Amino acid sequence: MRILSNQVKKYNGKKVALAGWVQTVRDVGSLVFIIMRDRAGLLQLICKGEAAETARKLSLESSIEVTGIAKVDEKIKLGGVEIQVETLVLVAGSLPKLPVDIAGKTETNFEHRFDHRVIDLRREEPQAIFAVQSTLCNAFREILNKDGFTEIHTPKIIATGTEGGTSLFPVKYFEKQAYLAQSPQFYKQMLVGSGFERVFEIAPVFRAEEHNTPWHLNEYVSLDFEMGFVRDELQVIKQSEKVLKYMLKKVIEKNEKQLKLFNINLKIPKKIPVLKYWDLPKIFESIGKEFAPMSDLSRDHEATLCTYASEKFDSEFVFVNNYPIELRPAYTQPHTKKKYSRGFDLLFSGVEIVSGGQRVHDPAVLEKQLTAKGFNPADFEFYLETFRYGMPPHGGQAFGLERLTARLLKLNNVREATFFPRDRNRVTP
């Protein structure tokens, strides 16, 4: 039975079997030292005799299987354990020259790394990034399950876009023209209305946006929830804050090693401040920044607000609530304060990581707002129908998984938090 590198400690003096990839080989004459990597970490193998013969011929990144005697000794640098190898078998060889320098001694060009992403992912950093990402997803589901949310799976092939027609990828669906879903927005609202009341989904969304920045992906993973019978958007913000804090707590608990690798001192804010959009001009003025009335926040504005929140409220996170209704999608609930809405964003470390709000539940208001945005309500009949049969007030939000992961770990590019990014130019690997 194969054991993992982090289990060796328990087998001092016993014979064990292991498998993994060859990270380094060091030949010191009669002995050959291998550092082997498996999914749990690194381990030193000491080979002599026949095993040393085999070891000398190994190219880096070959996969191997070994048996040997486990030795536990504090003085051994790599985790205080090593294996005195008895048998060493080459499972699958590797070409001698790797397309990416895994040891990370020389930095490989960004695009080249992503061209050879499978090899690139063998580095320590990506392994850590996706360990954190896995924690985030599990925590999101855990807290929402606990709070009575049902997991849903909504269609990604759709007949009509949710946010506007320009950023849709067209799909040929047999004889019909269809599109890829930009978000599960309509469907999660419909499922609130169909009696589930509280729903969540973790699934891919697709945006045909021409942007090609370090913070855009054309396919990304959206962490959505939506809840019924809410009083207003503040109740959604409260749930959003609760979910986020739980996710951060779990990362701190489970990913100490990974946070250390990236030098991250993750702090859970006591309370995430909620700024009202109509107070922004005053705030920007006090900092000496220009801000055009009723305009969208630029990347620079977002960064400024994060610094402001950090200094004033000791929170790297900040909600901006009540955006002008003009700037939000047609399904956003208008505020009683004219021209404003019950839509919010959550900014973190200079980037928008959540978009949410209370939604319209009155079908007449919804039709009016769809028309005002230039849509034909008839195209949305499948969605509008929901609202004619007792649709309660409701709201929700969506995290971008890759952005959240990337900002948590202070990565420079959201692609680093994506296994195989899809962007303006890239559909492979």
Add this chain to the structure above:
Amino acid sequence: MRILSNQVKKYNGKKVALAGWVQTVRDVGSLVFIIMRDRAGLLQLICKGEAAETARKLSLESSIEVTGIAKVDEKIKLGGVEIQVETLVLVAGSLPKLPVDIAGKTETNFEHRFDHRVIDLRREEPQAIFAVQSTLCNAFREILNKDGFTEIHTPKIIATGTEGGTSLFPVKYFEKQAYLAQSPQFYKQMLVGSGFERVFEIAPVFRAEEHNTPWHLNEYVSLDFEMGFVRDELQVIKQSEKVLKYMLKKVIEKNEKQLKLFNINLKIPKKIPVLKYWDLPKIFESIGKEFAPMSDLSRDHEATLCTYASEKFDSEFVFVNNYPIELRPAYTQPHTKKKYSRGFDLLFSGVEIVSGGQRVHDPAVLEKQLTAKGFNPADFEFYLETFRYGMPPHGGQAFGLERLTARLLKLNNVREATFFPRDRNRVTP
């Protein structure tokens, strides 16, 4: 603070607030009885005076908010509790005529139900189906996380198909031609090879198949796992059996009420039998069924084998292993017994719910098999590269979530286990 219908018991004599949908209204003169439905179940509301006035005017399926005094009394039919209403507020009215008979007294035409799926989903059966489905997904993730698998998110927009070119939906990806992923097959293998070793994903897959049967969907949810350093396909089968049994166990623990609604006596088989393909002719002969050598199993063959396994091995589940290599995708590991493979299916109650196997890890064999299937290996360079840098023996499998759910609950059509099905004719709602 709103409470749920199943929490009323704890508040005997106290004032409580609730919200939900009006399922029935019964006017008996001075009193009006409402059965209200929230996400936790049904509850009786007793209205008099002003509340009774409001109640009389309610159309079914309107959403309401009430406050009142909780009364616990064993003699009350509906769960031993009721609310003596003090205030009743109409939150959102419903049109008087519903497109689907939610009470289920008259059966609504199948396609009509799915045209008005949001209303259809308010029935008791769909609510139960998706409660079970949610348990299945959580259990799948739980057991795999426990066994050291990492959750992955692979791209759904891809450059090349995995199983053959005919069943791909084309996507216009800016200037490029791309496709929707038929499965995460290539990517989950690549992530095994990139050092994660053990990975899983729950995500949509897309099949442009012309079939229009009760068991086909053109978009469905695939529960995938893939594991490295396996000896052979039997180790994958073992993991598959372990995962399935854990899922069944969790459904039995958490969904007693739902299983009862569908009259299901769910049994976990002690051991799921594994039939070898080359033994099938003998088995079919013994039952008096025809079976052409080296042919694929028909729906009738699959049903026959399930009955056979049920009678002979007391298992409603049966693995069929070692399909002819001709019948399996190019990435399937060939068996040492010529013409056969290390690919398997899991049949349940007459339907294939899992497809899996050991995969090729030798790049030369893979190129040969791709060519033999009529592919140009150059189109798969992004995938083949993985195999040149120490790719260990590996294998995996995929459950179809909707099929598994539907067969567990003995539903007649896989669409019943899909929130919003996509089939040959349907892209809305």
